[in-house]
Amino acid sequence: MSQVRDGWAATGSGGADQGTVRRANLSLLLRSLREDGPRSRARLASDLGLNKATVSSLVGELLERGLVREGSAERGAVGRPGTIVEIDGAGAYGLGAEINVHHVSTRAVDLAGVVVSERRTSIDTRGLEPAAVIDRLVELVEGTLADLAAFGATPVSAVVGVAGLVDHARGTVSVAANLGWQDVSLAAMLRSRLADPAYLLDVDNEANLAAVAEATPGDPERRDILVLHGEVGIGGGIVADGRPFPGRRGYAGEFGHMVVDRDGSRCGCGRTGCWETVIGLSRLIELAAASEDDLLRSPVLDLEGKVEEIARRAAAGDEPTLVALREIGRWVGVGAAILTNVLNPGMIVLSGYLGEIGEWIHDEVEAELAAGVLAPDAGGTRIGLSTLGFSAAVHGAATVAIDHVYDDPTLVPRADHALEVLS
Template structure:
């Protein structure tokens, strides 16, 4: 695995392939060009991509046959000559699915190539006290339901990406270690693909990495070349974008910021060590401080995190002093940890996701003040802390985006419409 994964943007178009044997690359070039630049005529594409007229005509015909491009209205190309048919990306036929298994919920999110949301669902699930097989079986049930809904709406599922909070071998689709889930060496991609039996490619990635990708592409800080995204769940992870690239590290394990040791004498973390940052700022820490009788060790079913937060926010709105003290405590530790990240990566923005975004008004002022106090570079190295607008959907949105990127990189992964209609796969 490489040190960093490049993120394509409209400002970085792919270069045209120089050989007819690289047809797939040329298909991707034309498809991405239409996606980034908007509707174009064949003549426009010839000029802007520097591909030949015959090549563009052939590539467009194939993209239309695969249902990825459609012909639109006629446009007059100047004072003389016949009108040109406008081409545009057809996003309705191709779908992608993002999935997530976290400590207290399972989520699915699907949309088509054009960005239309086809399915979204999150259910409470006690993954901490379930076996990997139980969690993956539940995930498979939700996935089959989501795929059926996407198919009903006319979208061919082109790919699935699963977000897991832990160390992931992306190449194999294995979860090497997910401390808060109690998972070790779980072949998630293989097991889910076998459960589905649908022949759809399944990838697995770290939840914070996928969330950072989503934030970079569509969040409140979209396009910011240097940012750090923090997941706000029971565990805390970090997705780091440096120079417009996702930082993975040589083995793909970069971003495990929740396990920075900030208090060696603190409580035991799910990883077995003491005083990890997530034990100070994770959702379990806030619940323990604000509602100790309803902590994660309390008997009974584990509620959805939104339900937990609703009760705590109600208490804060009513002026409950212990709740406000709990927010202040989390805010202080959040600022301390963020200062370490700013000193390391010098980002322009720190984006708070998950539950952090929901309680931002109570924790960000304290965290920002602590960050400003502790950043070594002072004003020269200042960065702002802001709440994500993607909430608990960031990871599944990022996973969905990864599957869509695969189609844009390889349009031949989508079968022609004629093949699908004839029932041939």
């Protein structure tokens, strides 16, 4: 890992050009303000190991790009108090979107991570051709763009999450078993329908994005985690040392297709006994619904409605529901133990529907984890519950979208350049 100091970067290749170093320092400073809070220029210089002149120059450029603003005088300072520098949320916007089995959704956030627009449509994506689903998503994206236009803004980037294997280089959904998709050129289709937008547009796996949403910047408890994201299917995401780990080609995290029961049910991927066949929401409904006319099997209830009904029954002490939940929890723990033996994360976060039912399956998961992990005390791995519900993936998509600015603040033009473009 290179260290950036006073305009120079030490790298294995013998240095970097000035522009690259400048962008790295701008990123370093902007991320520091997000993770450690507003500070004076002097404090920033001390904390980052940069000299005061360099920090003043960097802050000046970030001010010109509208990414930071000056606040009140620093309290408790010795001598002449410095002016606080803080993130300016209105400096940039990111757009996240998601395609899942039962819905499409969008979310836009500002540079400070504040949500400025949210849209969602329930839709049975399995009953439609990919083009029809993409058209529905584009309707939401266009509505979100209109919301941003009300601020006089456009997104710096857009990130779309989808429940399937994604080829990042091509922007293609290679396989999405629960959607019935194969080799769908999602990025190209979106760009075409959005009239080839100027902003960046990326495609990623929804569970990877859910993992990003759980990896809170600056929180040491969330630096090494696995996220198990459950809806109709089961996906996963890996965060290592605070950063997403996509794998060699971006396919890491397909936890739901670990084979855990070779004598079990056939999975949507065509194989038998995948983990998602024993912990997916459809399996819980199968176990908990007393009869074919049970409300849980009714199309009247959407995905969230069914989970709310299960939670209501569990809270009321309904024994068939509690038995079904214990069975799901047992299988979640079996798979969690396998993952812990291989990866030893600090925490496994149950997300999506699994997070919503977490209080009723937690004990079974912990018991199986303790029994199945070779290391003492389950290797230090703990089970955590997401508080983001079914919005985890789109939340993560928006986070990744705005993170492009933190990676490279020069994506946002200086004020004088913006005025030249407008004129």
